[in-house]
Amino acid sequence: MSTPAAKVRRGEWLDGLLVLSVLILVSLGVVMVASASIAFASDIYGDPWYFLKRHLVFLAVGGFAALLVSQIPLAIWSRLSWPLLLFSCLLLLAVLVPGIGREVNGSRRWLVFAGITVQPAEVAKFCLLVFFASFLTRRNKQLRHWSSFMVPVVILATVALLLLLQPDFGSVVVLSGTVLAMVFLAGARLPHTFLLVAAAASGLALMALMSPYRLQRLLTFLDPWGDQFASGYQLTQSLIAFGRGEWFGVGLGNSVQKLFYLPEAHTDFIFAILAEEWGMLGGVVLVGLFVVLTCSLLRLVRESLVQEKFFAALLAFGMAVLLAGQAFVNMGVASGLLPTKGLTLPFVSSGGSSLIVCCALLGLAVRIRAELRPQPDGRSGGLELLRQLPIFHQHKSVSGINHGEAV
Numbered sequence: 043m044s045t046p047a048a049k050v051r052r053g054e055w056l057d058g059l060l061v062l063s064v065l066i067l068v069s070l071g072v073v074m075v076a077s078a079s080i081a082f083a084s085d086i087y088g089d090p091w092y093f094l095k096r097h098l099v100f101l102a103v104g105g106f107a108a109l110l111v112s113q114i115p116l117a118i119w120s121r122l123s124w125p126l127l128l129f130s131c132l133l134l135l136a137v138l139v140p141g142i143g144r145e146v147n148g149s150r151r152w153l154v155f156a157g158i159t160v161q162p163a164e165v166a167k168f169c170l171l172v173f174f175a176s177f178l179t180r181r182n183k184q185l186r187h188w189s190s191f192m193v194p195v196v197i198l199a200t201v202a203l204l205l206l207l208q209p210d211f212g213s214v215v216v217l218s219g220t221v222l223a224m225v226f227l228a229g230a231r232l233p234h235t236f237l238l239v240a241a242a243a244s245g246l247a248l249m250a251l252m253s254p255y256r257l258q259r260l261l262t263f264l265d266p267w268g269d270q271f272a273s274g275y276q277l278t279q280s281l282i283a284f285g286r287g288e289w290f291g292v293g294l295g296n297s298v299q300k301l302f303y304l305p306e307a308h309t310d311f312i313f314a315i316l317a318e319e320w321g322m323l324g325g326v327v328l329v330g331l332f333v334v335l336t337c338s339l340l341r342l343v344r345e346s347l348v349q350e351k352f353f354a355a356l357l358a359f360g361m362a363v364l365l366a367g368q369a370f371v372n373m374g375v376a377s378g379l380l381p382t383k384g385l386t387l388p389f390v391s392s393g394g395s396s397l398i399v400c401c402a403l404l405g406l407a408v409r410i411r412a413e414l415r416p417q418p419d420g421r422s423g424g425l426e427l428l429r430q431l432p433i434f435h436q437h438k439s440v441s442g443i444n445h446g447e448a449v
Contacts, residue, residue: 060338060411063331064389064404070316070328071390071397072097078300078315079308079392093308093392100394104401111405116413119406120353123176127197130169133162134204149384151208161395163205163213167364168399170201172406174221175356178228182352191234194225206249212383216371218242220364224356263381279304280311280376283318291321308392310384313376328390329373336366342410354410361403 072094079093089095137143137153144152144159153160174194181193198221202214222242226235266274266281283299286292297318300307307315317325339362346355365388372387374380386396 059334060342060407061404063334063338067328067331067335067389068101070331071312071387072101073294074312074316074319074390075308075392077295077297077319078312080295081301082307085302096394097392097397100397101401103394104398107398108401108405108408111402112408112412114409116351116354116357116409119172119357120176120179123173126169127173130162130166131201131204133160133165134201134208137162138204138207149208149210151210159394161393163208163210164395164399166201166205167213167217168402170217170221171357171360171364171403173197174224175353175360178224178356179353182228191225191230194221195238210384211249212371212385215383216364216367216385219367220360223363224360227359228352228356260381263378266378276305276311277378277382280314281378283314284377287318287321287324289321290323291317291319294319309386310372310391311376312391313373313387316390317376325373332366332369332388336362339365339407342407342414345414346410349414351414354413357406358410361407365400365403 075097076091076094080090083092083094084090086092133153137150142153143150144154146152151161151163153162177194198218202218205214205217222235222239225238226232262269262273262277266277268274270278279299283297283304286298292298297307297315299318300315304311304314313325313328316328320327339358342358343355343362346352346358368385369388371380371383372385372391375383375385386393388400389397391397
């Protein structure tokens, strides 16, 4: 039978896995961005380390964002839920305005401020997680009625419409799945949830079939080799990378597909380059890291529910579903399991907005843990979780558990 001290030590190890898994993912991302982008950066910008330097800058900004977010109490985030929703909608509207939104390859998904490019869809993910966690905490008892159940549905549909106008089909799928999962956890009736999921799936399928380029992507996904030099080119080159990697890879830096064969090698398809250089073993390790991250977040959900901190529980659950879902879609696209979507691999791919938002989400997770288990001296700052890593472990007693009210 485990003693209380043993449970505390085991809990500290499990808490440390959250930050440790992210640190390993970030480190792996730095290495793979450098490797996957070196040829492209040298040819286009004359500097083989161009994208690595940008990635490190964004990583530093993301670290500061995580630190800042972790110092803000959850009660304040809950009160900011409506302003955050309004802010995200304004950004999504602004990107659609000609002359303000930046268009690349037929998609208008970026805003440029003083030379800094921002992707509103990534910012919206953070804002919507906070909003729906707060909204569902306040309305969880009313969700069993259609009138209250339809409120988050209408809000989600409005945001999804703004994303589809960009168009950003991938973000719509990930966000919709995340919000629906949060609504179900908050107490929505099972028939209502199933009906909503069926309606959402039918709507997305109808939009895919009615849009020529989305229909072409679907057909290409089913048989990429049928048009391997046109619409199926990117997927076939990605599959070639997987095939070349075999079990243990061709070695770090030895990828051939990154030499102008595979487009977006350092962003959307970085998993294919990792599989080529590190093989199936590297791919399994990467998947395992995301499993550890997801399980760590779900553990926060369980402890939040035990302490009746429902806002924290919904927030942690939303983060787990969002990060796991986006990672699954990205890896599924690269391996030919899913149709092509423009989604980055969290903490790994090159992409400033995505990396900063992922780091901010980590800051929220750190804050949740800090409020669930205050330190014996009364401190509850987010930085205290870093001390729970095995390499920084110190034997301390825990004076008790805070069973405060839900935010």
